[in-house]
Amino acid sequence: ASAGIRTGTSKPVTVVVYGWEKLGRRAAGPNTNVAVTSALIATDYYSPSLVTEVAGTPASIEYTLGRKCLELRSSYALTDASATGASGSVTVTTDGAVAVTHPLSVGTIVADEVLDIEDTFRVRFDLATSTTPAAFAAVATPEALCTR
DSSP: OBTTBOOOOOOOOOOOOOEEEEGGGSOOOSEESEEEEEEEETTEEEEEEEEESSTTSOEEEEEEOTTOEEEEEEEEEEOTTSOTTOEEEEEEEETTEEEEEEEEETTOEEEEEEEEOTTOSEEEEEEEEOTTTTOOEEEEEEEEEEOO
16 A cells, blocks of 8 residues: 555455476386486487387386376487387377377487376376387476476
């Protein structure tokens, strides 16, 4: 209150705060052949990342988001440990519906892709890699924009 204006108050309002959090720091749900570790991609480190452990073996990992997130941000690539000519793919599903699929090859990066995951209960990453030449796929530094 000043200059002849009275003090006022408004009705209470609810404010929801969102922040980016790294999925690799959250508790994972079911997972097979995936390590949460650093990934070396094009000589740059991405941490924490989701990386396949055994070339040519199907890999997947799930995270429960509880319908508290709006967006998923991540990069996708084969790691520098992959042999020349190796290939792979990553598929992201939200509550069982495919959101996106990317083919992967040595030297290509799908960088900082943002997906709408509003009202998603669970997100799943499926990674496929070639056996010969050996490929190791990474979901590099995945982050979700969530509230608590």
